[in-house]
Amino acid sequence: MAENTAxxxxxxxxxxNRNLSQWLDINxxxxxxxxxxxIEIGQGILTALRQIVAEELDVNLxxxxxVTAVTALSPNEGVTxxxxxxxxxxxxxxxxxxxxxxxxxxxxxxxxxxxxxQLSVSDGVVxxxxxxxxxxxxITDAELLKREASGEATPKSxxxxxxxxxxxxxxxxxxxxxxxxxxVQDLDxxxxxxxxxxxxxxxxxxxxxVDLDDVRxxxxxVAVVRDGRFLGVVAERxxxxxxxxRRLTRNAQWREEPTLPEFDPRYLLKxxxxxxxxxxxxxxxxxxxxxxxxxxxxxxxxxxxxxxxxCAVAQFDDGKYTVWTHSQGIYPLRAEMAPVLGVxxxxxxxxxxxxxxxYGHNAADDVALDAALLARAAPGRPVRLQWMxxxxxxxxxxxSAMVVKTRATLSDEGHITSWQMDVWSHGHSSRPGRGPxxxxxxxxxxxxxxxxxxxxxxxxxxxxxxxxxxxIYEFPHQRVTNHLIPDPPLRASALRxxxxxxxxxxxxxxxxxxxxxxxVDPIEFRLRHLVDPRGRxxxxxxxxxxxxxxxxxxxxxQGRGIxxxxxxxxAGYMAMIADVELAExxxxxxxxxxxxxGQAINTDGVINQIEGGIIQAVSxxxxxxxxxxxxxxxxxxxxxxxxxxxxxxxxVVVALINRPELAPVGAGEGTQGPVSAAVGNALFNASGIRLxxxxxxxxxxxxxxx
Amino acid sequence: MAIFITVNGRMHDVTAxxxxxxxxxxxxxxxxxxxxxxxxLGQCGTCTVIIEGKPVQSCDVPVSAVAGKAITTIEGIxxxxxxxxxxxxxxxxxxxxxxxxxxxxxxxxKALLDVNKSPSDAELKQxxxxxxxxxxxxxxxxxxxxxxxxxxxxx
Numbered sequence: 001m002a003e004n005t006a007x008x009x010x011x012x013x014x015x016x017n018r019n020l021s022q023w024l025d026i027n028x029x030x031x032x033x034x035x036x037x038x039i040e041i042g043q044g045i046l047t048a049l050r051q052i053v054a055e056e057l058d059v060n061l062x063x064x065x066x067v068t069a070v071t072a073l074s075p076n077e078g079v080t081x082x083x084x085x086x087x088x089x090x091x092x093x094x095x096x097x098x099x100x101x102x103x104x105x106x107x108x109x110x111x112x113x114x115x116x117x118q119l120s121v122s123d124g125v126v127x128x129x130x131x132x133x134x135x136x137x138x139i140t141d142a143e144l145l146k147r148e149a150s151g152e153a154t155p156k157s158x159x160x161x162x163x164x165x166x167x168x169x170x171x172x173x174x175x176x177x178x179x180x181x182x183x184v185q186d187l188d189x190x191x192x193x194x195x196x197x198x199x200x201x202x203x204x205x206x207x208x209x210v211d212l213d214d215v216r217x218x219x220x221x222v223a224v225v226r227d228g229r230f231l232g233v234v235a236e237r238x239x240x241x242x243x244x245x246r247r248l249t250r251n252a253q254w255r256e257e258p259t260l261p262e263f264d265p266r267y268l269l270k271x272x273x274x275x276x277x278x279x280x281x282x283x284x285x286x287x288x289x290x291x292x293x294x295x296x297x298x299x300x301x302x303x304x305x306x307x308x309x310x311c312a313v314a315q316f317d318d319g320k321y322t323v324w325t326h327s328q329g330i331y332p333l334r335a336e337m338a339p340v341l342g343v344x345x346x347x348x349x350x351x352x353x354x355x356x357x358x359y360g361h362n363a364a365d366d367v368a369l370d371a372a373l374l375a376r377a378a379p380g381r382p383v384r385l386q387w388m389x390x391x392x393x394x395x396x397x398x399x400s401a402m403v404v405k406t407r408a409t410l411s412d413e414g415h416i417t418s419w420q421m422d423v424w425s426h427g428h429s430s431r432p433g434r435g436p437x438x439x440x441x442x443x444x445x446x447x448x449x450x451x452x453x454x455x456x457x458x459x460x461x462x463x464x465x466x467x468x469x470x471x472i473y474e475f476p477h478q479r480v481t482n483h484l485i486p487d488p489p490l491r492a493s494a495l496r497x498x499x500x501x502x503x504x505x506x507x508x509x510x511x512x513x514x515x516x517x518x519x520v521d522p523i524e525f526r527l528r529h530l531v532d533p534r535g536r537x538x539x540x541x542x543x544x545x546x547x548x549x550x551x552x553x554x555x556x557x558q559g560r561g562i563x564x565x566x567x568x569x570x571a572g573y574m575a576m577i578a579d580v581e582l583a584e585x586x587x588x589x590x591x592x593x594x595x596x597x598g599q600a601i602n603t604d605g606v607i608n609q610i611e612g613g614i615i616q617a618v619s620x621x622x623x624x625x626x627x628x629x630x631x632x633x634x635x636x637x638x639x640x641x642x643x644x645x646x647x648x649x650x651x652v653v654v655a656l657i658n659r660p661e662l663a664p665v666g667a668g669e670g671t672q673g674p675v676s677a678a679v680g681n682a683l684f685n686a687s688g689i690r691l692x693x694x695x696x697x698x699x700x701x702x703x704x705x706x
Numbered sequence: 707m708a709i710f711i712t713v714n715g716r717m718h719d720v721t722a723x724x725x726x727x728x729x730x731x732x733x734x735x736x737x738x739x740x741x742x743x744x745x746x747l748g749q750c751g752t753c754t755v756i757i758e759g760k761p762v763q764s765c766d767v768p769v770s771a772v773a774g775k776a777i778t779t780i781e782g783i784x785x786x787x788x789x790x791x792x793x794x795x796x797x798x799x800x801x802x803x804x805x806x807x808x809x810x811x812x813x814x815x816k817a818l819l820d821v822n823k824s825p826s827d828a829e830l831k832q833x834x835x836x837x838x839x840x841x842x843x844x845x846x847x848x849x850x851x852x853x854x855x856x857x858x859x860x861x
Contacts, residue, residue, distance in 0.1 A: 041804065042802075042803040042804025042805065042806075042841055043803065044803070167800075169797065169800060170800060170802070172805070173796065173797050173800060173801075173802050173805065174786050174789070174793075174797050175786055176802055176805030176808055176809075177789075177793045177796040177797060177801075177802060177805065177808045177809065177812060178740070178780070178781075178784060178785055178786045178789065178793055179738070179739065179740020179741070179779065179780030179781050179809045180739075180740070180786065181739035181740075182805075183742075183806065185739075185742065185743065186739040188734075188737075188739070237722065237730075237734065238730045238733075238734055239722055239723065239726040239727070239730045305840060306806075306840060307744050307750060307752060307804075307806050307807050307838060307839070307840045308742065308743070308744060308752070308806045309743070309744075354804075355804075355806075356804045356805075356806035356840075357803055357804035357806070357840055357841045359840070386743060388746065389744065389745040389746055389747065604800055608800060608803060608843070608846070609803075611842060611843075611845065611846070612803050612841045612842030612843055613842065614842065615842030615844060615845075616840070616841070616842045619842075637745065637747055637749060638745060638747075638749040638750055638838065639749065643838060643840065645834075645835055645838065646830075646831045646834040646835060646837070646839075646844055646847075646848070647831045647832075647835055649842070649844040649845065651845060652845060
């Protein structure tokens, strides 16, 4: 291992997957094959990665073929999450392709009898200044990239980029809008059977009795599986599986206990927490003089609410499994499935196939294990299992409820002299591979269950519950404390932005409240406390875009507010201004956003991600909460979880401050916090009502008015 | 009793039970995988098809109710090589993130544009009111439908 630690650190995921041939093939037929370990979840990553490879190799985009991730072949890049794919996979491909180009040029130079400096490349044709030329496709062979990356190749300077930094169209959209069978839900191999699960009515429900025989006798039923309280069916036809599942559910008797907390995130304050000071400046003493203010902000559990319930196809042959899944991490999933299935990980091959947008860790991994367990009951035939809508809503892992308390002292001159913030939350990740124990739902329900793994909380600087809990404003005294409560009463895992949505909502709402108290315009107040020039630039840019007028006074039902953050305190900068209209409910007709994600690989891809993130976050802040009573999660259908519809979505205007000279950082997740705060601040500006509990439902609005 | 349906102009002899939701027949018997399961309750629109000119959520209608009727799915209006103006406009506007909602939305939009060649924003939002999109691609989708409307008026 000493040898390993002495090895040179390579860029991105190249560091852990060091052979060039793991990433790329230069083929004799005029194509390039790339094998990312990251996966497409509607964020356009595969298009951006192709741009990087085509750019460094100097070939046209059309030549680049892409193999989607499979455990048998692809580099292990862990999980596709955290807006890290450009930083990890993108940088691996940038350096791998740059080195491949150098190797090709060395061969071309030898063949043409000239030095490398004499060569130029256009779409794979290497030309010498003396007139000779040869193509990549003529000089490549299987040996070319069978070597460890040196990390010494020099990628192009941004000034040479022709493909990177453009709005290259997404490669996947034409097939998607034509209705082609592109999703894992659409797989239909010969002999395929259909599975469905019958779930307990609540997390800890105990199975008292179930009649399996009359389900077995139903037409088309191939197998009925009971293992502990894991109940499922396999049938020849999908509608038969659904019918059998319904019968099985009716036939099961359960005993339930009230195990869930009150329907208010403040239950978190009553539980034992592991508390850790994560930022402390100076003595953190409250300064003498000035006025002290306090705030308390909350949010309920949020659902990923993918439009497609999770799905997998699995096949069991001779003791080995093949699984097709939309999991964000095929290697961690395989490692987590192996002990449940009782086989070595090598006996499971996992193919990634696209699913619908997931926005984090939903039931994708769970359904893969379910499908494998059902497939075991029907050896030799593929079994497709798609969760039902009510099952996805009731059983997916949610984003944790949160409470944030703030306290600050404002000097008579209108400066914040001390800042204190306390965050209460459960952990924000229960992805596979975070054991001990298992994070897969079915593993807990089997006759011989595996213990449920403790919910993890990704560490700083990225952070989980404490993501963006440390303000990037400059305060002379500061203390931020994270109170982590283990064992969430509802399943909890990663949702786009993790804790940043509530933390930024709290910081930016409180900043607004302090600005009002100081009698200072909210934008001027932020700039007064912000040194970082890139942060200042996005705030100033969005103010100009929205024609922000200092001390804008509302007429009582229309208002305007700002929110700002640097995602993870180290990634993209986002500033938003939202307009709010107050009628019977709160409407957000417009949002402006200025964003700086360093170098934008695909400019339209970044803008598409930002627009979507903003609209989703407006839905979070206005509408979304996972409903539960003392026994059950009661969320079952879209009626219970009314996300924004076409009639309600804001018009979104995004300006990109592209900085091609800087490293690229991910774009997809940084919007949630700033836009949530901007909406709250606009509501206050409109009406004088300050809502500190999300979502801003009509009930909360009415309660705040009286 | 045998049920026949007409899907994208072709007669199809249904083998499923009469009470089976049309969605499963379209996906599993006629191979129309572009008709997608989202909720099974007629709430999200991913399974939208056009039946006799009207957008219908196919998860919420038994196949027996559409016997003998002409059903159009996303596969019936265009292909990657020969896209319908709506499909072309969705590509031109890059009006998709994950794309799972797109096919249902295109069918709802087509049903509108077939009877209203110049819909207002309000009419368009009304026509798409039963289609959800979770990625937040709404404004690109609105732009794409309006672009397609312009194209379709030329014919």
